[in-house]
Amino acid sequence: MTCVPNDFIDSYLPRANGEYVKLYLYLLRTVSFEKEVSLEAVAEDLEYTEKDIRRALSYWEKEGLLYLDFDADGSLSGICFDGFGKKADAPVHAAEAAATQESPKKAILSADRIAALSAQKDIEELLFIAAQYIGKPLSPSEISNILYFYDELHFSKDLIEYLIEYCVSKGSKSRHYMEKVAFEWAKEGIHTVHEAKQSTNLYNRNYYKILNAFGIKGRGPAKPETEYMDCWLNTYHFTLEIILEACARTIAQTQRPNFQYADKILSEWHKSNVHHLSDIKALDAAHLKKQKAEKPKTAPANKFNNFHQRDYDFEQLEKQLLNT
Template structure:
């Protein structure tokens, strides 16, 4: 006997008209198969498992269905799906996806291959990027002079690991790389090259963890070069760590610290020093001293004079 599903009329009237048709199907199938996992529901509906997870997340936000287990971006990365031409053709019928592919073709300046289309769709389905975020990603890569989809996918994976899942976060990240990173590299005298991964790690720490302003970071970089004669991110990090612990937020705070250090140094150097003096050594003092009988000398001198 078929199992009955109870759905309130309020839900049917207010929620169903707002939800995408696929999400409605997932909702009903989830109700019908109470303990089914995403893979089972995806198989029943002949859709992708990621579609089911995305639908669950939608309904969870609407507080209408069972909680969905948190699926980290890393899980999707380790299970990159392969898309058949039939799957891609089906999704290319959707207006948004079709428009995205046209935008991608225009930005990349070439006809898209099946592999290109698969990669672009993967950004949407696999990494969970929105259409708008993918367009921002493509614009960013092209503006840096890279038009290959492998590079675009690599950047997308880096964004996913960084937790960049919205356009606002992407814009913030792009601003950090194009403005802050460039300014820091220029302060090191390295404006002619891109930072390597280790250098980016330091710069992200200074901007995010230390929450240092770009002006303070510039001072640290300049002092690093002046004091060491080379580019040393580790040395600059030691400076910024001390400033962070001292509560430095602006270049004015650095000047205050410098004055305090100079005053303390002056006090130390102005203190009288007790120096144990040693007798000055010379050849007369070092020479063995003789004992003279001056009366005898005078007598000898008189006798010598009387002879003359």
């Protein structure tokens, strides 16, 4: 048997995409009997694309239930389960990098350069602080990432420290997630902690706009709510307009704020590659057309036919009339 923690069923399964749950259960099975597989084999067994597998792995890494390990050349070398207070290494290997398409190709620091940077006092302090935030000794790939932010992206020590603090506060200690945030900041031209805080405050403003769309005022978002909103904004990369449209439809359908219901709408739109409001209109039109095609044709109601019809013997009635 393969054991599934109740915490996973109670807290993670309800809001996760079904394909992601399927992959997670498959990986639990590989851990239980120490089966070594490749991404290609997983994709073939589950009838997914390798892109689907990478997307699901990134989702569970962001949820904090597993960590992805990478080789020096950036290729995925293993998956480590670290959820529910237990840790087990899953021998899953891949030949290709699992970095998302949005992230640029990262230059690999040489061993000499890593050693030189690590010997600097301020970098040594930074790595110590990072380990405290993450809550465990840093892996070689995590160290390499932090040094890359410093050496290639030209982030200051303070900015990298704030980057790690910010990601942990968002509920993710994932190296991959920190890398994504760092690349976004580099694209925006962020070089100071002040600029980073201004940028992250934009997400906070988006949180309150979404809460307002649900009619929630006078309080900040709860952690489960921020997890949903982070997924919509950062994982699905939906515009605020699309998210607010889902909120409006949720209220219209349920008459109350319901993040889980809105998440189902947005998950379906994500699967359908929705990027603009016009895409939603096209989906609505296709759905309406399908409904009309499937609707059974019935004879139109007639105000006379709606009543019970009596059967008369008209010949007998005629005879009775003639005899009177």
